[in-house]
Amino acid sequence: MIYLNSNQNPLGPSPNAMAAIKAALSECHHYPDSQASELKNKLAERHSVLPEQVLIGAGSTELISTIARSLLGRGGTAITSELSFVVYSTAARAAGGQLVQVPMRQHGFDLEALAAAANGSTQITFLANPNNPTGTVFDARRADDFLARVPEHVTVIFDEAYYEYAEAFARERKLAYSHSLDYVRQRRNVIVLRTFSKVYGLAGLRIAYALGPPALLARFARVRSVYSISGPAQAAAVAALDDQVHVRETLANNRAGAKWLGEELSGLGFNPLPTWANFLYMETAGNGEMFAERLKGEGVAVRPLADWGAPKAIRVTIGTPEQNRALLAALRKILRQ
The missing domain is CATH 3.90.1150.10 (Aspartate Aminotransferase, domain 1)
Structure with a gap:
């Protein structure tokens, strides 16, 4: 069977990551570092943020669920676009909240309509950029305009699982795709999600990360599983980052x-x-x-x-x-x- 159904890297993981996994197996009798400190520090340096602005999770799905459990609660509302990542809906419902889906515009996010839909009961906005499953993006200017319009109490999640692919296309197509990390550095009420499942080919190891305000990330850390990120996954991610x-x-x-x-x-x-x-x-x-x-x-x-x-x-x-x-x-x- 040829699997073209889950957006995995068809080239597989980096050989360096594979070697790191094998080396880490000798330490499997130890619990992993619950903070994933080496990886956290490496990501902080790479993205020019503080280590406390980085949270490692067992895949984007765990981080999305953790965010929903932390911020929604009973009767809370999240908003996103129709025809976007299905985990937003399941995570919101599991947290006791609800998801409001705004119609798309030309197979992409209608950011103006999403901003207008946010109100006093809205806690979260999920923005997949690129969007899964349509593969469309919104550019940095539109993201700026959206943040200027959305109420400040709403936590905006930029889900950038496919960031590396989009950035490569943006260079080729001469588009200013995303400067979401600037919002993190400015301490805006924004969370940026990125993953090792796609371009790095580590989908089976379940490892991703969130960047955002330290107080919010500390809140998320208190409600997620302590040892959810295995030692081999942490080692593989560190090695994968170095194999450009x-x-x-x-x-x-x-x-x-x-x-x-x-x-x-x-x-x-x-x-x-x-x-x-x-x-x-x-x-x-x-x-x-x-x-x-x-x-x-x-x-x-x-x-x-x-x-x-x-x-x-x-x-x-x-x-x-x-x-x-x-x-x-x-x-x-x-x-x-």
Whole structure:
């Protein structure tokens, strides 16, 4: 089976990260550093923030759930866009709150409508940039405008799981994509989420991080599991940060794959949205779930999006050239039937 359904790095982890994992296994009889201090300090230095402005978590999903549990409570409200990351909804409900979803504009976040929707009962705004599953972004100027309009008591979450991919596309396309870390340095009521699951290829180890106000991060730390980040995961993340050769290879593969796959899919009539991430969003002629099942029968797994509110759509991870060609062959076979 070729897995193009979870936006994983098709090149896998950095060899340096793999070596670090193997070395860390000899310490598995010890509890891990509950603060992930080495990784925290490394990230603080890289992003020019203080260590207390960094919180390590067991993946973005744990951090999102922790944020919701800490800030929402019974009757609290979070807002986001429709057709965005499904974990926002599940995390809000699990925390006893509710999620208000604002309609999209041209498959992207309508930041003006989101700002207008925020009121006295709103505690959180979730902004996925790039958005999963559409792969669209909003630029730095629009983010500035949004923060100027949203009430100051609302904690704004910039979920930048695909940051490295978007930044690479932004350099190529001459767009000022994101300066979210400036908000962190300014001590704004903002949390920035980034992960090692995507460009760094460590999805199975569950490790990500939040950057934001020290008081908020300390509050989050009190409600999350103490030893949720394993020693091998911490070691792998530290090593992965140092291997920028692997990151560049990943981004080059993604850039070439996005161009080739986008053109080929358009030639078949699917017209995928231009992506800023490592996946493509496209609509089928009918039922997306049935179409995904047919592809699965041909040995290719993709993500149907009915549960996200798009019953005709599927999301396809950009793979290696071989995986992309296999996807196209499977699609052509299905279309001939």
